[in-house]
Amino acid sequence: MDMSFSPADLAFRAEARAFIEESYPHDIANTRSRGDMTRENMLAWHKVLAKKGWVAPHWPAEHGGSGWTITQRYIWNEECARAETTPLLPFGLSMVGPVIYTYGNEEQKKRFLPGIYNGEDWWCQGYSEPGAGSDLASLKTKAVRDGDHYVINGQKTWTTLAQFADWIFCLARTDPDAKIQQGISFFLIDMKTPGIEVRPIITMDGAHEVNEVYLDDVRVPVENMIGEENKGWTYAKFLLGNERSGIAGVARSKKAIERLRKISASELINGEPLIKDGEFSRKISEVEIDLTALEVTELRTLAAESRGQGPGPESSILKIKGTEIQQRITELALEAVGSYAFVQAPHGKDAGDNAFTPGPEYGIGAAQNYFNMRKTAIYGGSNEIQHNIIAKMVLGL
């Protein structure tokens, strides 16, 4: 058992750090909400990494993977978080990309993987529906074969950043008579296809990140279906497993705790820095200890994965604990900024230079971040569902 870095790992870390320092497009205006960023800004870092060959380390080498060990991948994530780089969008790189190279045919790999890799195609996720959330398999969107096409009708919801998307990967029911998990197929759909309409959903923090996507007689060529008809649930579950493992966000949470410490060193309580307040500093320590445990848990999961085991149902632990920690940190930041938590930071078109947001820079949007992070216990399979998975798959209950 060994948790320390080898000399080779340390050398890699130095290389990664130097590369980020030199190549990160520092002129990217990082807005608080991704919905307020431009497409160009959101993809700028992606494109730099694609050029370098580092954008999809976990992909097979033949499709551009970097061949890094799990330790290197871990170091890389740490370094990106440390430098606060714009997070890469997961929909192509971590979600549909692996589905395509695992279950897609040669034609599909050739056609779709380069666009994902290079950041030319923006993907979004057509999973949830108004009536199918936790019970995803009960989805009602229908695909009916018509010659060389499927005709798709239905409604998807909570579609993150669909307003920018070129493509949507979409689950639809191809056999209405089969048992609910067995009649589903997995489609890749061009967002420019007639019959697709995207409508924004504004969340309680005022942001526009998610959308409803309506599909009205959308004609999708048969060659855009992944794998076999009615086997889509297998691919969908594979994708969800990958979604969960990325969701822990350990490195980003470490950075967020660092930021929280800075905030509480600046905020005052009875003339003293808040960080010196026993009560508050104990709360920071508590979440930091939780995060340390999660970090090692994730490393154990990654180590098992590198031996060819998983990601199994244990990744639900990462989802639950990771999101609880993310939520807790934003909650403590909200607490730390005191009365200035009241200030509503503007979004979208109102977020210009003229917007008045009083209080220290670090406090802007503290409450909204906290509100926004409530979503993490809901998306990607609610935390209640993750508990069910562990109960059933791990504990055998």
Added chain:
Amino acid sequence: MDFSFSEEQTLLRNTVQSFLRDKYDFDTRRKISASTEGWSRETWQQFAELGLLAVPFSEEQGGLGGGSIETMIVMEEFGRNLVIEPFLETVVIAGGFLRQAGTAAQQEAHIPGIIGGETVWTFAYAEPQGRYNLADLTTTAKADGDGYVINGYKCVVLGAPWADKLIVSARTSGGQRDADGVSLFIVDKNAAGVSTRDYPTVDGRRASEVTLENVAVGADAVIGEIGKALPLIELVTDQAIAALSAEAIGGMKELNEATVEYCKTRKQFGVPIGSFQVLQHRMVDMFMAYEQSVSMTYMVALKLDEEDGERRKAASGAKVQIGKAGRYVGQQAVQLHGGMGMTDELNVGHYFKRLTMIDTQFGNVDHHLARYSTAS
């Protein structure tokens, strides 16, 4: 021992309830919040006509002679409807200062305007460095002839964009956090040297940053005794905390009802999600958090007239309870509504946001735990 409401109190609740049901549904509230002014002067006038703005004032002052229970009833109903209008700031707080510590002349000059709905007030007390310490003041008032000259900066003054008058806390003597040397002044928002910058708050209201630059006020602007206002500020903010507790239980009640209803109707895996035991127990915990908060809200309302130590403990105890319960109920209501709970469209998120900010108003859980521990 009797926790029942009198006939008059029930009548008051019915009046507020039926008015808000007819005139202040969630859609209306949303429109008011998004309007340029951010509040409804018309609604405020109607509150005046209904007598709500007169509730806590004595009959000699032209009021209805209500006590803390009547204020509680109004605030609870306001909480259920997410009322934006500055009842707490104008009637409970400014009204509280004036009716309990104002001179006869001040009462005569100002209370009728509050009761009639003509004048809106707010309390400018918080400062960026002060956190929740009411005595941590860098704003100063220096004697100048018969009057005073005030200089300083007040942050997150809720309701200030709509206010005509401010009650400003300032230091007239002593060190930055001394209990002695705190004074209160009535300041006209239009007075020379007062400047404000307005902005929206996350709970759908408005606030201002207020700068006071050589603002001259007369001796008649002083509320209470010069240099001795801190106990008075504590008394009135404890009354405000009692009112906020009532607002919070109103919000929690709505959230709990909405959540139970949603879980009965939302189907996943072929059954209502309310049939899952894990969610049932969650809703039971939400219900208990609410009931405990109701108890603390009654308790503080009944103890506002006790001696200082007893009152402080009651107020801080209630604030801790509603802070914790509001957080739990708010978070779980969102969680059990799933994605819908995250949306701006549904009212659930709006109650959650308001409950979150109530914890921040006049000191959060940590602040009041500490205050409770040292209260005697």
